[in-house]
Amino acid sequence: LLALRRAARAWTPLTPLLSATVPDAVELADDEVADLLGQGARALSAAGVEVHWPREMARKLTARAVIGPPEGDGPDALASGAPSFLSADALLAFDWSFAVGDQELSRQELDRLAEANRPVVRLRDQWVLVDPEQARRARARQDRKVTPVDALSAVLTGSTEVDGRRFEVRPTGWLEGLRDRLADPEGMEPVGQPAALAAELRDYQLRGLNWLARMTSLGLGACLADDMGLGKTITLIALHLHRQTDQEAAGPTLVVCPTSLMGNWQREIERFAPGTPVRRFHGGRRSLDDLADGEFVLTTYGTMRLDAAQLASLNWGMVVADEAQHVKNPHSATAKELRTIGARARVALTGTPVENNLSELWAILDWTTPGLLGRLGTFRTRYAQAIEEGKDPAAAERLSKLVRPFLLRRRKSDPGIAPELPPKxxxxxxxxxxxxxxxxxxxxxxxxxxxxxxxxxxxxxxxxxxxxxxxxxxxxxxxxxxxxxxxxxxxxxxxxxxxxxxxxxxxxxxxxxxxxxxxxxxxxxxxxxxxxxxxxxxxxxxxxxxxxxxxxxxxxxxxxxxxxxxxxxxxxxxxxxxxxxxxxxxxxxxxxxxxxxxxxxxxxxxxxxxxxxxxxxxxxxxxxxxxxxxxxxxxxxxxxxxxxxxxxxxxxxxxxxxxxxxxxxxx
CATH class of the missing domain: 3.40.50.300 (P-loop containing nucleotide triphosphate hydrolases)
Incomplete structure (x- = not known):
């Protein structure tokens, strides 16, 4: 009786038990059952009274986002179905999937739950215990369309945030195939060293070439962030030669670099890709007349900023930003003009992808694959501040999942890298x-x-x-x-x-x-x-x-x-x-x-x-x-x-x- 009195004080629908001869059962109204699912259970728990529900009564309505093309468009459709992620031309469905226990609900069943307006509903030969308000909110969720890059961002992290709550994400169709391919970088058939390359790539350079070739062939940008001296330049030259063998990818490559590195680029191209045309778009007599398909065009960040409109008018097979930390300030004129130059592929090269803060990483990756990390303000709130200030440990893991496929970082001290290097x-x-x-x-x-x-x-x-x-x-x-x-x-x-x-x-x-x-x-x-x-x-x-x-x-x-x-x-x-x-x-x-x-x-x-x-x-x-x-x-x-x-x-x-x-x- 003492326990019953304490429970009744915490939750008044139990009061009839106090006057019953044998206080073993009480009938509850629908609204009382609904209350017991939430506030009532919390009040009783605070009073030291546990609430147990029948095991066979499924009572948790879960939701997860389903993103991708129609269900019939399977993972094998990746090659033909995937759009370019550098544009927002295609939109993908953002649907919702709901389940009670381990049973996924059809849209009709969800409607029945919401319309019943009762906490206990008979569904698939079992009683389902669901908060009516939760069911109504679930049905009210509107399906919408999202850009491919927004969809990719969600499926890589495995979750998305809606109305301040985080939901699990499941991809469909070629988006599912793309996620699996990005998660397994070694799973793709190696492209091999281009026949036109006058050098023997080291093993880690070949792996870098395979990675770049895969990312750019999927219409995705990439950032090669190897340490200085590991051969980013020769790897990029090999990528250019490889892409010339594919009619859809072929085209001139624009390299934007600091003035001090132009001579080095030209020499490396002439040395490792003999016969490949290369010109400098720099100085008073610069010209882009008679641009050949497989040509390298070298320019500086300063010249690019001045002549961005002219450069943007051409059909580039690939644009490369060398020492990409030069555009780590997304609000600078240099960064803004670089974004106006379109290409079938964008590659950033840098030995220091993050010098001071995570916003610099955002600036580089938002150029290579625009929209991947969301808007800068959102990124700062969701990731940068949470990670740098130690507020959300899970944020670092989510960002790692999101960034890992798009940034290849090797250090000279990494296992398997230093042995590949000559001592000098x-x-x-x-x-x-x-x-x-x-x-x-x-x-x-x-x-x-x-x-x-x-x-x-x-x-x-x-x-x-x-x-x-x-x-x-x-x-x-x-x-x-x-x-x-x-x-x-x-x-x-x-x-x-x-x-x-x-x-x-x-x-x-x-x-x-x-x-x-x-x-x-x-x-x-x-x-x-x-x-x-x-x-x-x-x-x-x-x-x-x-x-x-x-x-x-x-x-x-x-x-x-x-x-x-x-x-x-x-x-x-x-x-x-x-x-x-x-x-x-x-x-x-x-x-x-x-x-x-x-x-x-x-x-x-x-x-x-x-x-x-x-x-x-x-x-x-x-x-x-x-x-x-x-x-x-x-x-x-x-x-x-x-x-x-x-x-x-x-x-x-x-x-x-x-x-x-x-x-x-x-x-």
Missing amino acids: TETDRAVSLTKEQTGLYEAVVRETLAEISGADGFERRGLIVKLLTALKQICNHPAQYLKEGKPRIADRSGKLELLDELLDTILAEGASVLVFTQYVQMARLLERHLASRGVASQFLHGGTPVAQREAMVQRFQDGEVPVFLLSLKAAGTGLNLTRAEHVVHYDRWWNPAVEAQATDRAYRIGQTRPVQVHRLIAEGTIEDRIADMLGRKRELADAVLGAGESALTELSDADLADLVELRGGAR
Whole structure:
């Protein structure tokens, strides 16, 4: 009786039990049964009274979203039925599926539940206990249409949010097949290395090619976010060649990249895809006339921003955003104009998909596959804030499921990646001269060659050495050649722009780098420039005392200073700097053996990680010519390398003019 009194106080429909001779049963009205399903049960539970329902009485009405084409359009229809996800031309059905217990209801049965307006209804030879209000809300849910990319987003995460509540999602038709295919990246038949590629792709590069080929063939964008040095460029070139074998995918490829990387792109294409037409859409005489189907067009983010309308008017097979972190601010003019350029496929390349916050990831993936992550404001609320502030642990898992198929991220430290790398990878990185550098270079060549033509003997040799030194300094930075006291450093040198690009990526990876230059003055300029950017560096040169030298090495090895500037002569031997994963040769030495010794400061016993060597070369200049001799003309190279600059002083006037003449390569 005490228990009954407590229960009746909590839920008044039990009051008749208190006056019954044998309080074993009570008849309830429909509205009382409905109340007991919700508020009544909670009130009794708070009073310490449990409510048990008959096991055979199914009483939970569940809902889940069903998204996709009509049920008859099965998973095998993927190839023919799937639309391009870069457009919103097609709309897919967003239906609802309801079940009581483990039995799915037909629409007629749901109507019966709602119209009965009773909590207990006879359905399929059993009593069903359902909140009438819940049944009415379920029937009121309107089926609607959603874009393919919205549908894909929902089925990849496995749930969708409606009216503040999260519901399970089930895909149908080809959408189900697409989900399964994206969930199993290894399940697709490999495309193999293109016959036209003049290189042997490493295993992980082949996997990257297969992934890119699959994503782009499905009309989906992709972001290849491998670490620097893993070969994103050659993988993309292989993708371009592969797509040319498919009539529907073939077409010109537009590569948008920082100015400092244009020369490198052109060289890599000419090296790995010989015969493939490539042009630069850059500078005053840029043109897109007579564009070939399988052509590469290289442009800069700045030029793209200016000429977006012209670029958008063409039918691109693929658009590539290299160093895609340049468009991490979706509100920038650069990002907005890039979005106006249509293509059958979009690919982003970056070593740092997230530098500061998750909104940067949104900006990149919303360009490659627009709409995938929803609107930026919604994304920030649903994912970015929830994850960054630790509010919703499940949000990180949902975002991972959503992003994983569209972003391929491999690090040099990943299992199966580092063994594929050679212990040392050396890359010549071509850069263009700025207008200021071009003017200085041409003036010095013109004036000094005139002097040399009227001189002989010792005087002539001295003038040639002076010319070579001046040209190398101009290639480095105008302020070095002009010996300016307090110069403006930024935006005057192509090499410095490229160095900034390299350092941004290297430091974002948490790696360390050695930067060698043969000129103390140039190192001082770099030191000042890095300080203005807030990048920690230190400079070791011939005048550095031994004790200080040892302390600097220790600081670098301990990871306290990520950028170590070094004078080539002073630091080319005798140092153990195995903390460095990258070595940058800012200017070229005439003898590669000296460069190799400097590189060996990092690449030596004790080094456990692959070393990336970057040689900066001013395109179209004497540096380019020397690099060409080092790489291809071994006989002449041996003569030059054996004696250094002195061999060049013996060249005829005509040969010397040919060596130092500026050929293209300038902006």
